[in-house]
Amino acid sequence: MKKVSSVEEYIEENSHFGEALSLLRDLINTTELEETLKWNAPVYTLNGKNVVGFGAFKNHFGIWFFNGVFLKDQNNLLEQAQEKTKGLRQMRFESIDDVDKHAVLAYVTEAIENQKLGKEIKPEKMGKTIVIPKELQIALETNKNFQAAFKALTPGKQREYCEHIASAKQEKTKMSRLEKIKPMILKGMGLFDKYKNC
Known part of the structure; x- marks a missing residue:
C-alpha cells in the first residue's frame, strides 16, 4: 500500500472496508485519545503512548490494542496477533455487521484506563521479563x-x-x-x- 498522509486517505485507500473503518474511527474519536498515523496506519495515543489502532486487510479489518493482554476480555473478542507478540491483542471483523459498537467502545475505554494506570508490557531486557499468566x-x-x-x-x-x-x-x-x-x-x-x- 502506498504511503498515506492522513487517516482519511488511509480509509480511502481501503475503501472495501471504508464504512466500517469510518465507524471505528468515529467510536475512538469520542474518547480522549489523540489520532496519529504510525506505520502507515491510524494509531491512537494517550500522552504519546500507543493505546489502539485499526487497519484493513484483504478479507478482514480490525482494531488492535497495544497492551490488550491486560484487558479483561469478558466477551472473548480478542485474539493474539502473533505467537511472538506479548501485549498486542486484536479484534477481527469481516463486515461492518460484526462490529458491536458498545463492546468496542467499552474495550477502548478500558484500554485508556489501563494506560493511565501504567499497565504496559515493558520492552524485554535480554529476555528477562516474566509475565505471569x-x-x-x-x-x-x-x-x-x-x-x-x-x-x-x-x-x-x-x-x-x-x-x-x-x-x-x-x-x-x-x-x-x-x-x-x-x-x-x-x-x-x-x-x-x-x-x-x-
Whole structure:
C-alpha cells in the first residue's frame, strides 16, 4: 500500500472496508485519545503512548490494542496477533455487521484506563521479563507455600512455567497444565529438569 498522509486517505485507500473503518474511527474519536498515523496506519495515543489502532486487510479489518493482554476480555473478542507478540491483542471483523459498537467502545475505554494506570508490557531486557499468566497468579496468591516455592526457582525456570501455561489456547488446558506443574514447582524442579537428566 502506498504511503498515506492522513487517516482519511488511509480509509480511502481501503475503501472495501471504508464504512466500517469510518465507524471505528468515529467510536475512538469520542474518547480522549489523540489520532496519529504510525506505520502507515491510524494509531491512537494517550500522552504519546500507543493505546489502539485499526487497519484493513484483504478479507478482514480490525482494531488492535497495544497492551490488550491486560484487558479483561469478558466477551472473548480478542485474539493474539502473533505467537511472538506479548501485549498486542486484536479484534477481527469481516463486515461492518460484526462490529458491536458498545463492546468496542467499552474495550477502548478500558484500554485508556489501563494506560493511565501504567499497565504496559515493558520492552524485554535480554529476555528477562516474566509475565505471569492470570491462572498461575491466582494460584500463587492463594497458596503461600506454592508462592514461596515458585519464587525460589531461577528466573529461567519461572519463565518456562509461565510460557507453558500462557501458550495454551483454552482455559481448561491452562488449568490442567497448572495442576500438572504444581508438584514440580513444590519440589523446586524446572519444567524440563526431568528430561535434562536423561
